[in-house]
Amino acid sequence: MKQATPKGMRLHIGLFGRRNVGKSSLLNAVTRQEVSIVSPQAGTTTDPVEKPMELLPLGPVVFIDTAGVDDIGALGAERIARTHKVLERTDVGVIVTDGPWGPFERALHTQLDKGDIPVIVVFNKADRQTADRAAAERLAEQGVPVIHACAPRREGTEAFREALLAVAPADFLDAPRIVSDLVGSGGTAILVVPIDKEAPKGRLILPQVQSIRDLLDADASCVVVTEHRLHDALENLRTPPRLVVTDSQAFEQVAAQTPPDVPLTGFSILYARFKGDLVTQTLGTMAVDDLRPSDRVLVAEACTHHPVDDDIGRVKIPRWLQKRVGGELRFTTVQGRDFPDDLSPFKLVIHCGACMWNRRQMLSRILQCRRAGVPITNYGLVIAYSLGIFERALQPFPEAMAAWRRARQGDLHVRS
Ligand SMILES: Nc1nc2c(ncn2[C@@H]2O[C@H](COP(=O)(O)OP(=O)(O)O)[C@@H](O)[C@H]2O)c(=O)[nH]1
Ligand code: SF4
Ligand SMILES: [Mg+2]
Numbered sequence: 151m152k153q154a155t156p157k158g159m160r161l162h163i164g165l166f167g168r169r170n171v172g173k174s175s176l177l178n179a180v181t182r183q184e185v186s187i188v189s190p191q192a193g194t195t196t197d198p199v200e201k202p203m204e205l206l207p208l209g210p211v212v213f214i215d216t217a218g219v220d221d222i223g224a225l226g227a228e229r230i231a232r233t234h235k236v237l238e239r240t241d242v243g244v245i246v247t248d249g250p251w252g253p254f255e256r257a258l259h260t261q262l263d264k265g266d267i268p269v270i271v272v273f274n275k276a277d278r279q280t281a282d283r284a285a286a287e288r289l290a291e292q293g294v295p296v297i298h299a300c301a302p303r304r305e306g307t308e309a310f311r312e313a314l315l316a317v318a319p320a321d322f323l324d325a326p327r328i329v330s331d332l333v334g335s336g337g338t339a340i341l342v343v344p345i346d347k348e349a350p351k352g353r354l355i356l357p358q359v360q361s362i363r364d365l366l367d368a369d370a371s372c373v374v375v376t377e378h379r380l381h382d383a384l385e386n387l388r389t390p391p392r393l394v395v396t397d398s399q400a401f402e403q404v405a406a407q408t409p410p411d412v413p414l415t416g417f418s419i420l421y422a423r424f425k426g427d428l429v430t431q432t433l434g435t436m437a438v439d440d441l442r443p444s445d446r447v448l449v450a451e452a453c454t455h456h457p458v459d460d461d462i463g464r465v466k467i468p469r470w471l472q473k474r475v476g477g478e479l480r481f482t483t484v485q486g487r488d489f490p491d492d493l494s495p496f497k498l499v500i501h502c503g504a505c506m507w508n509r510r511q512m513l514s515r516i517l518q519c520r521r522a523g524v525p526i527t528n529y530g531l532v533i534a535y536s537l538g539i540f541e542r543a544l545q546p547f548p549e550a551m552a553a554w555r556r557a558r559q560g561d562l563h564v565r566s
Pocket of ligand 2: 356451452453454502503504505506507
């Protein structure tokens with residue numbers, strides 16, 4: 151399969167440890183695919199196996215599954231040399247042990263530390279209860295994420311994802327672009343910004359300002375209009391815009407006025423990609439179909455002072471969703487850091503674009519939902535879905551669209 155992201159932009163995760171501790175099994179458990187050979191015989195994985203993939207919700211990564219570094223003999227010496235070479239291209243080092251924390255693990259840890267490479271420690275084979283508890287505690291005290299896992303049962307894989315999010319360098323987490331990659335140098339985007347009573351006085355809001363700046367940085371142009379002037383703007387442009395972006399509140403109106411061959415999306419959807427994970431939140435939107443009257447829905451805003459979003463979150467989204475569901479839903483709205491520890495009562499979480507947050511914060515919420523098994527979507531996605539323009543608003547994002555269609559087919563298959 152073609153991998154679109156260049157290798158240098160992928161987080162390289164090196165799996166290190168003695169033979170047979172379960173490195174390959176752990177990789178399989180995390181990726182849910184049989185990419186490495188799992189064998190009860192020592193040293194089956196001779197060469198480092200590289201597995202590039204999209205690890206939801208973190209983004210593009212490469213797992214490097216190394217051979218055990220404790221191999222002996224001529225062939226073993228060569229393998230050791232290869233494994234050390236892996237260290238040179240490792241962004242995050244995972245030390246896997248099946249219990250002991252001995253000289254070998256300590257030496258690896260020192261080596262990763264010397265290279266300033268963040269470390270995660272996995273005590274695998276938790277089912278055997280052989281973990282060196284004292285060492286695990288010491289490591290945790292030093293601030294090293296310690297995971298107790300049982301790879302064949304896929305236990306510890308969510309905690310592993312969370313640890314990766316915690317230690318991954320910011321450069322890998324922060325999505326590089328808001329919108330300009332969809333427009334390109336020399337292209338034009340039309341940004342639709344309703345100026346109604348809910349718009350803050352005398353200024354634009356952060357997603358609008360940041361989108362304009364992103365377009366200018368990339369040598370693209372933008373035309374900023376209210377929904378009432380969209381028609382004029384479209385008429386006046388000699389070549390059609392490469393993209394129309396609208397405030398989600400005006401989706402319906404803007405979709406009606408924008409020619410079908412002009413790509414259209416919403417600021418909030420752009421931010422699902424920029425601050426969160428568009429694929430995860432797109433798939434989360436499927437849960438709208440499973441909502442039944444009296445189900446509980448959590449609406450979460452990342453900050454406390456946005457009257458426009460307040461109105462969307464408290465009035466418009468509930469209205470649109472209830473119309474779709476055909477009955478009353480029970481909504482809980484939270485703001486800022488105020489996010490429930492127990493998500494289990496909720497059938498769906500609808501999140502704002504989190505423009506005030508960094509991506510690590512938003513991804514950590516997405517992981518919290520994942521762990522609780524509660525789907526999470528986003529304002530713009532849910533509005534587009536409720537209004538029946540979901541696929542249109544997703545069309546600029548082929549990856550999310552493909553994931554959606556695949557999931558839909560699977561879903562239909564299961565239901566039929
Ligand atoms: N009991 C138990 N066995 C495991 C666990 N993880 C892996 N194994 C087994 O340990 C053996 C070595 O696993 P493998 O992944 O090939 O280890 P590697 O050499 O570190 O890549 C295989 O027989 C696995 O089935 C675990 O959590 N518990
Ligand atoms: S963080 Fe969320 S609620 Fe606050 S302004 Fe941004 S999108 Fe609106
Ligand atoms: Mg292996």
